[in-house]
Amino acid sequence: MKIAVLPGDGIGTEIVAEAVKVLQVLDLPLELEQAPVGGAAYEASGHPLPDSTLQLAKDADAILFGAVGDWKYDKLDRPLRPEQAILGLRKELGLFANFRPAICYPELTHASSLKPELVAGLDILIIRELTGDIYFGQPRGRRTAVDGHFPGSEEAFDTMRYSRPEIERIAHVAFQAARKRGGRVTSVDKANVLETFQFWKDVMIEVHAEYPDVELDHMYVDNAAMQLVKAPKRFDVMVTGNMFGDILSDAAAMLTGSIGMLPSASLDKHNKGLYEPSHGSAPDIAGKGIANPLATILSAAMMLKFSLNQPQAAARIESAVAAVLAQGLRTPDIWSEGTQKVGTREMGDAVVSVL
Amino acid sequence: MKIAVLPGDGIGTEIVAEAVKVLQVLDLPLELEQAPVGGAAYEASGHPLPDSTLQLAKDADAILFGAVGDWKYDKLDRPLRPEQAILGLRKELGLFANFRPAICYPELTHASSLKPELVAGLDILIIRELTGDIYFGQPRGRRTAVDGHFPGSEEAFDTMRYSRPEIERIAHVAFQAARKRGGRVTSVDKANVLETFQFWKDVMIEVHAEYPDVELDHMYVDNAAMQLVKAPKRFDVMVTGNMFGDILSDAAAMLTGSIGMLPSASLDKHNKGLYEPSHGSAPDIAGKGIANPLATILSAAMMLKFSLNQPQAAARIESAVAAVLAQGLRTPDIWSEGTQKVGTREMGDAVVSVL
Ligand SMILES: CC(C)[C@H](C(=O)O)[C@@H](O)C(=O)O
Numbered sequence: 113m114k115i116a117v118l119p120g121d122g123i124g125t126e127i128v129a130e131a132v133k134v135l136q137v138l139d140l141p142l143e144l145e146q147a148p149v150g151g152a153a154y155e156a157s158g159h160p161l162p163d164s165t166l167q168l169a170k171d172a173d174a175i176l177f178g179a180v181g182d183w184k185y186d187k188l189d190r191p192l193r194p195e196q197a198i199l200g201l202r203k204e205l206g207l208f209a210n211f212r213p214a215i216c217y218p219e220l221t222h223a224s225s226l227k228p229e230l231v232a233g234l235d236i237l238i239i240r241e242l243t244g245d246i247y248f249g250q251p252r253g254r255r256t257a258v259d260g261h262f263p264g265s266e267e268a269f270d271t272m273r274y275s276r277p278e279i280e281r282i283a284h285v286a287f288q289a290a291r292k293r294g295g296r297v298t299s300v301d302k303a304n305v306l307e308t309f310q311f312w313k314d315v316m317i318e319v320h321a322e323y324p325d326v327e328l329d330h331m332y333v334d335n336a337a338m339q340l341v342k343a344p345k346r347f348d349v350m351v352t353g354n355m356f357g358d359i360l361s362d363a364a365a366m367l368t369g370s371i372g373m374l375p376s377a378s379l380d381k382h383n384k385g386l387y388e389p390s391h392g393s394a395p396d397i398a399g400k401g402i403a404n405p406l407a408t409i410l411s412a413a414m415m416l417k418f419s420l421n422q423p424q425a426a427a428r429i430e431s432a433v434a435a436v437l438a439q440g441l442r443t444p445d446i447w448s449e450g451t452q453k454v455g456t457r458e459m460g461d462a463v464v465s466v467l
Numbered sequence: 468m469k470i471a472v473l474p475g476d477g478i479g480t481e482i483v484a485e486a487v488k489v490l491q492v493l494d495l496p497l498e499l500e501q502a503p504v505g506g507a508a509y510e511a512s513g514h515p516l517p518d519s520t521l522q523l524a525k526d527a528d529a530i531l532f533g534a535v536g537d538w539k540y541d542k543l544d545r546p547l548r549p550e551q552a553i554l555g556l557r558k559e560l561g562l563f564a565n566f567r568p569a570i571c572y573p574e575l576t577h578a579s580s581l582k583p584e585l586v587a588g589l590d591i592l593i594i595r596e597l598t599g600d601i602y603f604g605q606p607r608g609r610r611t612a613v614d615g616h617f618p619g620s621e622e623a624f625d626t627m628r629y630s631r632p633e634i635e636r637i638a639h640v641a642f643q644a645a646r647k648r649g650g651r652v653t654s655v656d657k658a659n660v661l662e663t664f665q666f667w668k669d670v671m672i673e674v675h676a677e678y679p680d681v682e683l684d685h686m687y688v689d690n691a692a693m694q695l696v697k698a699p700k701r702f703d704v705m706v707t708g709n710m711f712g713d714i715l716s717d718a719a720a721m722l723t724g725s726i727g728m729l730p731s732a733s734l735d736k737h738n739k740g741l742y743e744p745s746h747g748s749a750p751d752i753a754g755k756g757i758a759n760p761l762a763t764i765l766s767a768a769m770m771l772k773f774s775l776n777q778p779q780a781a782a783r784i785e786s787a788v789a790a791v792l793a794q795g796l797r798t799p800d801i802w803s804e805g806t807q808k809v810g811t812r813e814m815g816d817a818v819v820s821v822l
């Protein structure tokens with residue numbers, strides 16, 4: 113089983129190193145090959161997603177990804193910026209289904225900015241469509257406005273769009289995921305304003321006919337943002353488009369207080385996937401050895417389960433993570449009075465020694 | 468001074484009635500004229516924004532608006548649905564600048580879903596552009612896809628767009644508002660993905676050159692959603708586009724715990740405006756006499772200040788609202804142990820009797 117390892121920028125290198133240590137101790141026939149991505153790749157070769165990195169990712173059975181981005185690249189032309197690497201990988205590999213669990217770890221309930229009773233036991237799965245919507249819609253660019261409020265003036269524009277098969281396939285992913293959980297899907301749209309999301313809603317309803325055992329409800333995106341902060345436990349599976357999913361999944365992850373612990377998976381139609389922590393590259397703490405590697409380690413577990421068909425190995429990692437939390441070990445982001453503060457490497461070592 | 472009074476649907480009638488009582492007790496030369504809007508107008512005349520209502524709004528110096536919408540209209544064709552009335556008013560009247568304060572009332576700190584220390588004293592002003600973006604961009608509709616992932620399939624699409632003068636005018640509004648407050652503006656964009664919001668960011672930076680006394684920073688919308696739930700007090704003025712503003716302003720309002728108390732204003736370039744509560748039509752509690760009228764009453768105060776040049780009258784209303792809160796009166800949405808539960812009308816009466 114071949115794994116492409118793409119650490120990227122900021123804390124990416126540090127946290128991926130720990131996940132690699134964990135994978136290596138499992139005694140599985142894993143072939144890990146590393147390549148640069150993001151700002152690191154731009155520095156090395158002038159492009160955030162070099163052909164060789166893309167090829168490695170294509171040839172691999174799964175991709176373990178760290179994080180990309182740093183303020184120092186903000187001035188580059190858009191196609192050269194680190195984020196383009198992740199957008200390019202999603203598009204080139206057809207990774208249309210993004211799984212973003214928002215779980216509140218019992219040990220971290222106090223770390224949430226929400227009142228403990230609102231997040232204790234929280235377990236939502238946000239499924240974000242990842243290769244469509246306004247992220248990739250053409251045409252886009254700058255031009256002279258021919259209509260609107262100020263015809264003749266300079267304007268910039270983008271195209272939001274979803275086709276029927278794109279909505280159908282993410283709908284199936286959501287309904288099937290709900291079957292294995294609480295059996296409820298909330299489809300988030302803005303059907304009251306957008307043609308794209310009226311269509312989204314219509315197709316969700318059609319596909320739902322094949323899943324009579326799953327409950328479906330619809331919520332406008334503004335209301336969904338309100339309900340997430342008011343009563344997040346009301347959700348089971350939330351499915352939405354690329355743009356709304358970007359916003360809502362980050363809000364939900366942050367709400368849990370456990371963002372340093374949350375993995376994510378982005379899958380193609382054959383369950384090949386890219387696995388990365390829900391948090392970003394955190395350039396402010398890069399190189400300090402204090403980043404939390406657990407989201408990346410849990411992403412590696414997700415990879416074993418979803419793409420590499422090794423559910424037992426995945427479960428072993430998950431229990432090892434639970435064990436180190438139970439031992440009271442905490443990186444600074446999740447530290448609280450009475451627990452033991454450790455660095456990135458110590459945390460990784462602790463997981464390895466439990467394994 | 469002529470005020471168009473548009474109560475709308477759901478709790479709209481009840482809460483607007485209280486605000487009207489408050490306005491009438493002020494002894495100002497106000498001429499109030501009422502007209503149907505939303506579902507109520509559709510029932511009466513077949514259209515959510517009848518010509519006569521639109522004309523009244525155009526002729527008035529300001530508009531006091533309740534709320535529109537009810538699930539029972541969900542099956543209507545989009546142009547006949549209640550929300551079209553509010554979109555139509557914004558567009559026809561050129562109400563491009565939406566002011567959405569997110570304030571946590573000291574008496575209601577406990578009502579927030581966030582921990583009290585994170586919201587105590589919270590006072591953010593979200594300025595949302597309201598007549599541009601993907602809400603109104605053309606073209607939009609359904610068609611057969613000619614490219615993308617599934618050429619030949621049915622797709623729906625919308626156009627996001629902003630022109631330079633649209634961004635410039637909302638930028639001026641934001642910088643000028645910040646001067647009267649904390650002097651800081653956070654512009655929320657998605658410049659890493661969208662052409663429209665790279666342009667937005669560029670123009671914000673240009674306009675900022677005229678306001679050296681105001682601090683400007685930029686934040687991606689996903690990060691802004693995270694920071695709102697993590698540490699909302701870090702913001703002073705937040706300015707963003709129509710779509711992102713829809714989501715973020717609702718999340719922020721709900722976070723405060725005071726959503727039943729939060730007014731909003733939507734202004735044109737001459738400070739003529741439409742004033743409405745931040746909350747919606749709440750069809751589930753309509754007609755029960757339990758809705759909180761204070762957001763609407765405070766919207767009337769905002770109207771006196773922004774559009775009718777009556778800052779003293781506005782201040783009187785605001786103190787009266789503070790007084791009834793201090794008396795311990797609470798509608799059910801903000802009630803807590805030790806305070807006195809009252810209905811919509813009693814709350815309005817209490818404000819009137821303080822005045
Ligand atoms: C880096 C950026 C392009 C990306 C996105 O917007 O999808 C990120 O926010 C994410 O959610 O993975």
Ligand SMILES: CC(C)[C@H](C(=O)O)[C@@H](O)C(=O)O
Nearest residue numbers: 304305334550551553554713
């Ligand atoms: C009713 C709807 C069209 C509207 C919007 O999306 O702008 C509402 O959510 C709002 O924020 O005023």
